[in-house]
Every structure is written in structure tokens, then in C-alpha cells.
Amino acid sequence: MTQVTVKHLWKEFSGQVVLENVSLHVGDHEFVTIVGASGCGKTTFLKMLLGVESPSRGTFLIDGEPLASEPGPDRGIVFQRYSLFPHLTVMKNLMLGLELRDSRLFGRLFGAARRRAVERARELLDAVGLQTAADKYPAQLSGGMQQRLSIAQSVICEPKILLLDEPFGALDPGIKSDIHTLILKLWNMNKMTIFMVTHDLQESFALGTRLLVFDKVRLDPQSPEAFGATITFNIPLKGHRSPQ
Amino acid sequence: MRRLINQRPGRGSALLLSMLPFIIVVCAYFYYSHARLLENPGDKLLPAPATIAATLHQFAFEEDERTGDYLFWTDTVASLERLGIALSISAVLGLSLGLAIGVLPYLRVTIAPFVAAVSLIPPLAVLPVLFIAVGLGELAKVTLIVIGVAPLIVRDLAMRTAELPGEQIIKAQTLGASTWQLVIRVVLPQMWPRLIDVLRLSLGSAWLFLIAAEAIASTEGLGYRIFLVRRYLAMDVILPYVAWITLLAFAMDWLLRVIRAKAFAWAAPQ
Numbered sequence: 001m002t003q004v005t006v007k008h009l010w011k012e013f014s015g016q017v018v019l020e021n022v023s024l025h026v027g028d029h030e031f032v033t034i035v036g037a038s039g040c041g042k043t044t045f046l047k048m049l050l051g052v053e054s055p056s057r058g059t060f061l062i063d064g065e066p067l068a069s070e071p072g073p074d075r076g077i078v079f080q081r082y083s084l085f086p087h088l089t090v091m092k093n094l095m096l097g098l099e100l101r102d103s104r105l106f107g108r109l110f111g112a113a114r115r116r117a118v119e120r121a122r123e124l125l126d127a128v129g130l131q132t133a134a135d136k137y138p139a140q141l142s143g144g145m146q147q148r149l150s151i152a153q154s155v156i157c158e159p160k161i162l163l164l165d166e167p168f169g170a171l172d173p174g175i176k177s178d179i180h181t182l183i184l185k186l187w188n189m190n191k192m193t194i195f196m197v198t199h200d201l202q203e204s205f206a207l208g209t210r211l212l213v214f215d216k217v218r219l220d221p222q223s224p225e226a227f228g229a230t231i232t233f234n235i236p237l238k239g240h241r242s243p244q
Numbered sequence: 245m246r247r248l249i250n251q252r253p254g255r256g257s258a259l260l261l262s263m264l265p266f267i268i269v270v271c272a273y274f275y276y277s278h279a280r281l282l283e284n285p286g287d288k289l290l291p292a293p294a295t296i297a298a299t300l301h302q303f304a305f306e307e308d309e310r311t312g313d314y315l316f317w318t319d320t321v322a323s324l325e326r327l328g329i330a331l332s333i334s335a336v337l338g339l340s341l342g343l344a345i346g347v348l349p350y351l352r353v354t355i356a357p358f359v360a361a362v363s364l365i366p367p368l369a370v371l372p373v374l375f376i377a378v379g380l381g382e383l384a385k386v387t388l389i390v391i392g393v394a395p396l397i398v399r400d401l402a403m404r405t406a407e408l409p410g411e412q413i414i415k416a417q418t419l420g421a422s423t424w425q426l427v428i429r430v431v432l433p434q435m436w437p438r439l440i441d442v443l444r445l446s447l448g449s450a451w452l453f454l455i456a457a458e459a460i461a462s463t464e465g466l467g468y469r470i471f472l473v474r475r476y477l478a479m480d481v482i483l484p485y486v487a488w489i490t491l492l493a494f495a496m497d498w499l500l501r502v503i504r505a506k507a508f509a510w511a512a513p514q
Contacts, residue, residue, distance in 0.1 A: 052414060073420035082409035085416075087433045087510050096429065097419040107425040137510045150415075157419060 001028045002063060002160040002193045004049075009058035010228070011044055017228035018044050019214075022058070024231060026210065031187055031194045031239055033204035036214030040229035042197045045214070046163055049195060050077055062161070073101065076154030076192075078167045083150045084138040090149055091134040094121040097157040121156065127189075128152045128182055144175035148182060155186050162187075164196040168203070180207060188242040209239030291480040299480040315469065319485075323466040324492070326382065327454050330389035331443065334450075337390070338397025339439055343431055345398070346405025347423070356402065363395030367453055375461060385457035392453040393446045400442040405431055437511040440504040444497050451493055 004026040011019040019041040026032055034042050047053040048060060051071045060067045062074075077083065085093055098117040099109050109117050125131050128148040138146055147167055154162060164183075168176050184207065187194055198204050204211050213233035220226045253261060277290035291299075304316040341359070345352050367388055374384040374391075408431065416430045458467030466489055473481045505512060 050414065050418070071414050071417035073418060075418055077415060077418050079411045079415070082411035083415045085412060085430060085434075087508075096416075100416075100420045100422075100425050100429065104422065104425070107421070107429040139510065154415075154418065159418070 003027060003061075004161070004193065005059070005061040005064075007059045007061075009048075009060055010056045011041065011048065011053070012056045012228075016225040020228035020230050022230050024212070024234065026193060026195075029187075029191050029193060029241065031184075031207055031209045032196070032212060033208035033210070034195065034197045034212045034214065035199070035201055035204050036229065040214045040216060042214050043165060046165055046195060046197050049161065050075060050163055073097075073157050074160045076157070076159035076162045078147065078150045078154055078162070078164045080166045080169050084146055084153070086138055089135050089137055090130055090141070091118070091121055091125070093138065093149060093153055094124060094156060097153060101157060124152045124156055127185070142175075144171050144179060147171065147179060151179075151183060151186065155190060155192075158190055158192070160192060162192050162194045164194065164198075166197055166199060169199060176203070183207070184240045188240070205237065207240070208237050209241065211235040211237055288477040288479055291483070296480045296484055299478075300484045303481065316488075318464055319466045319469050320488070320492070322462075322464045323454060323458065326385050326458075326465070327389065327450060330386045330454075331393065331446070331450055333386070333390050334394040334397055334446070335439060335443060337394045338401050338442070339432075339435065342398045342401025343405055343427060343435060345402040347427055347431060352402070359395055359398050359402075362391075363399060365391070367392035368456055371457065371460065380461040384461070385454065388457045389450050389453045393450050396446060396449075397439070397442050401435055401438060404435060404438040408434065434511075437504050437508040440500050440508075444500050447493055447497055451489065455489075 004024070006022055006024040009019060009022040010017070022045070034045065036042050044053060048055055048067065051068050054067070054069055071077070085096065088096065095109075095117050098120060100107050102113060102117070103109055122131070122134075125134060128151065130145060130149060130152070133141060133145060138149070141149065151164075151167070168179060171179065180203070183194075196204075196207065211233070212231050213235075214229045215232040216227055216229045217232060218227040273290065274293065277292055280287045280290050281292055300316070304314060307313065308315050341355075345356050345359070370391065371384075371388055374387055378384050378387060412430060413426065416426050421429065454465075455467030455470070458465040459471040462468040466485055470482050470485050
């Protein structure tokens with residue numbers, strides 16, 4: 001069970017208000033899609049969830065606990081680019097999360113533990129359709145394959161929350177729809193909460209169980225930085241939750 | 245007629261063309277050496293190739309009358325040993341300090357400016373300090389090379405570490421990585437090929453400091469020999485020694501490049 005609660009949240013960067021008075025409640029196993037114009041604080045909101053930015057004012061709770069001030073294994077992330085490790089093969093990229101979790105000193109697994117990790121990674125590799133690329137390096141993969149791997153890599157440790165920062169922005173339309181099916185499958189398998197920032201309105205309606213629109217409600221033409229954006233629409237959607 | 249920038253030589257002609265400057269230099273030497281010796285058989289400046297070969301043979305395959313050593317090889321071993329030890333120390337220092345500076349903000353603000361300042365000290369200017377402080381032995385020579393080379397490696401690796409995409413570092417944290425795990429599983433493995441790159445770039449200055457140290461205080465070594473025989477204008481020793489040093493440096497550079505390509509295939513330019 002994961003509950004995300006935001007109350008009267010403000011975020012300012014040296015006098016520039018980015019987010020103002022954001023309040024939100026997201027229940028368990030939701031797929032939240034976030035849209036809005038450029039520079040209206042979508043990514044800042046995601047960064048706060050991730051723990052690399054902290055709120056200026058207001059409360060940001062996950063399961064009733066204040067947000068951690070650094071990234072952690074309960075919140076996975078997929079960026080648009082650069083979230084794979086170029087020196088590791090596909091298989092080893094995937095196993096990294098398990099190795100880091102189970103071997104605090106070496107960050108590597110040996111023997112039976114390693115075999116279990118390989119097996120788990122192989123299952124997930126099959127699920128994302130990369131079984132034939134196990135020994136390749138990320139640079140040898142296409143953009144779509146890289147994003148599949150990046151998603152699988154984040155999911156392997158079963159985070160409570162998965163954050164997606166325009167993950168499919170650079171992909172071709174055909175590849176996009178495949179990867180949509182995949183992300184819905186993983187979401188239903190792991191019962192996690194997903195927050196996805198996107199520019200693609202159609203995508204946000206098709207995938208989400210809740211659509212958030214960030215926009216500025218007030219604008220001072222003399223000093224555009226005086227007012228920040230907030231959630232102007234919070235629309236519950238049908239979504240693709242698989243029956244329990 | 246295609247533009248010059250689009251005209252590329254084939255494999256064979258590329259090899260031939262790359263050999264051409266070497267051939268020209270060798271031919272020019274033969275010609276001028278011959279010309280000078282015709283004029284004055286006692287000329288020492290450009291000794292005949294046969295004289296060089298004879299001297300080299302004497303140094304490499306005949307025992308020295310005084311010490312019983314094969315001077316060419318004892319010089320080579322002594323120099324390579326100093327260079328190897330100094331470069332190893334520099335690599336270890338560079339890797340550990342560079343990574344720490346690149347990864348830990350507190351360490352960065354504490355010692356990065358200090359390392360930057362130290363790297364600007366002309367190493368040869370502190371050579372007398374070294375001789376006074378640690379004596380004229382091996383330690384002084386190795387330390388000189390380390391002082392000359394290590395700060396560059398530290399700064400380069402610190403920069404390369406800081407250049408790693410922030411996304412990677414954040415991603416590793418979301419996979420549960422501690423600072424230590426981040427260093428040994430994400431940062432260090434990506435810094436090995438960078439270390440090789442900066443070592444290759446440092447080879448030139450490492451040799452420079454080695455020869456400078458040997459020239460001033462030593463009893464063996466390639467640099468020592470060159471400066472010793474300089475007094476007798478023994479170009480027949482100096483020239484092959486310089487060629488040999490160049491060859492050794494080239495071989496080390498080549499070896500490092502091959503190691504990088506074979507061991508770190510993922511880091512090959514696309």
C-alpha cells in the first residue's frame with residue numbers, strides 16, 4: 001500500500017516561484033500521468049518525489065512519512081536518457097539492483113545467490129523482450145531497447161513508486177505503443193504507483209488512472225516569476241488496472 | 245576532381261605514406277653523415293651508421309671493463325624500473341584521490357584547490373628540495389616523476405568523474421547503492437579506461453622528469469648515460485640511446501592503447 005499526500009506545497013528557486021499551493025492525494029496502485037507546458041514545474045515535482053529537490057514549504061508525505069531528502073530504493077526512476085550503465089552488459093545492468101541490495105560490501109553476488117539473481121534477471125529480460133541481447137552493451141541497443149532495459153532495471157527491486165521522466169519522448173510511434181503495453185504489464189505485475197511526466201497528451205490519457213495538468217493560474221506580465229504553477233486539473237481516468 | 249578533404253589513401257599507400265617521413269630522416273642522416281666524414285674523418289657530430297652499430301654492439305653485448313655489466317641493458321632496466329614504480333604510484337594516487345574528489349563534495353572543496361595549486365609547482369624547481377630532503381637515491385628520482393605526473397592524473401580523473409551523467413548517479417541511488425557501492429560498481433569501472441588515457445598523455449612528461457633526475461644524480465640509467473658521454477661528444481652513444489628511449493616510450497603508449505581497446509571494449513569510440 002502506497003499513499004502519496006501533498007498539502008499546500010510550494011517550491012521556489014531564489015525568488016522564482018515554480019510551484020504554488022499544490023495539494024494532491026494519490027492512492028495505492030495508481031498510474032498518474034502529468035502534463036503541462038514547458039517550465040511549469042512538472043519535472044520539479046518529479047524531482048521532489050525522487051528526493052533530489054526539497055519543498056520550500058508545505059508537506060510531502062509518502063505513507064505518512066516525510067519525503068526522504070535523497071534518492072532511495074523505494075522510488076525507481078527512468079529518465080529520457082543516460083540511465084543505463086555503459087560499462088555493464090544488459091544482463092549485468094539488470095542484475096545491478098539485486099547485487100547492490102544483497103551485497104552491501106562488494107556490490108557483487110557469488111555462487112548460489114548469483115545464480116538466483118541471474119534467474120530473476122532472465123525472467124525480467126524475457127518479460128521486456130530483451131532475452132537475445134543479454135550480452136550486449138547499452139551502446140549497442142536501439143533507443144527503444146535501452147528504455148525497456150532501463151524500466152526493467154528500475155522494476156527489479158520492486159520499488160513502491162516508479163517515476164518516469166518523459167521516458168518515451170525520443171522514441172518512434174510504433175515502438176512507443178509496444179513499450180506502453182510493457183509498462184502497463186509491469187505496473188500490474190508489481191502493483192506499484194507510477195508517476196509519469198509526458199508531453200504526449202494522448203499517451204497520458206491512454207495509460208493513466210489519473211491525469212494531472214500543471215499550469216499557472218495567475219500571471220503577472222511585469223514579473224512572470226512571481227507566480228508559480230499548480231495542479232489545474234486532476235482527472236480520474238479509467239486506466240488499465242487488471243482485475244484483482 | 246574531388247575535394248582534398250574527401251580524398252583518402254588506401255591501406256597500402258597509407259602505410260607507405262606513414263613510413264615516408266622516417267625514411268626521409270634516415271636517408272638525410274646517411275647523406276650528411278657521409279658528407280661530413282668525407283671532409284673530416286675525425287668528425288664526431290654525425291657518426292657513420294657502422295660506427296653507431298659497433299658502439300651499440302659494445303654497449304649491449306659486451307661486458308663493461310670496469311663494472312662487468314652490459315651497460316645498455318642495466319641502463320634500460322634501471323630507467324624502466326624508476327618509470328614503472330613512479331607511474332604505478334601516480335596511477336594509484338590519481339585514481340583514489342581523483343575519484344574521491346569527483347564523488348565527495350566535502351573532499352572536493354577541501355583538497356581540489358590544493359591539488360590545483362600543487363600541480364602548478366614546476367617539479368624541476370623542487371628537485372633540489374628533494375635531493376636535500378630524501379638524498380640522491382632512487383626515492384628522489386621516483387618522487388620527482390610522481391610530483392610531475394600525479395597532480396595531472398588526479399585532476400583529470402576528478403573531472404572525468406564529475407562528468408559522469410547525473411542521471412547515472414541518481415539511478416544507482418534508486419537501486420539502493422551506498423556511496424561505497426556507487427564508487428566500486430559505477431564510478432571506478434568507468435574510470436579505468438580514462439586512467440589509461442591520462443597515463444598515455446603523461447608518458448611524455450614522465451620520461452622528461454626521469455631523464456632530468458638521472459642527468460643530475462645517478463650512477464646508471466638511460467638519461468645518466470646520455471649526459472655522461474656528452475662530455476666526450478659521443479654522438480655514437482647518444483643517438484642510439486635517444487632512438488631507444490623513443491622506441492620504449494612508443495611501445496609503452498602502444499601497449500596501453502591495446503590494453504584499453506581489448507579490456508574496455510564498451511568504452512571504444514562509436
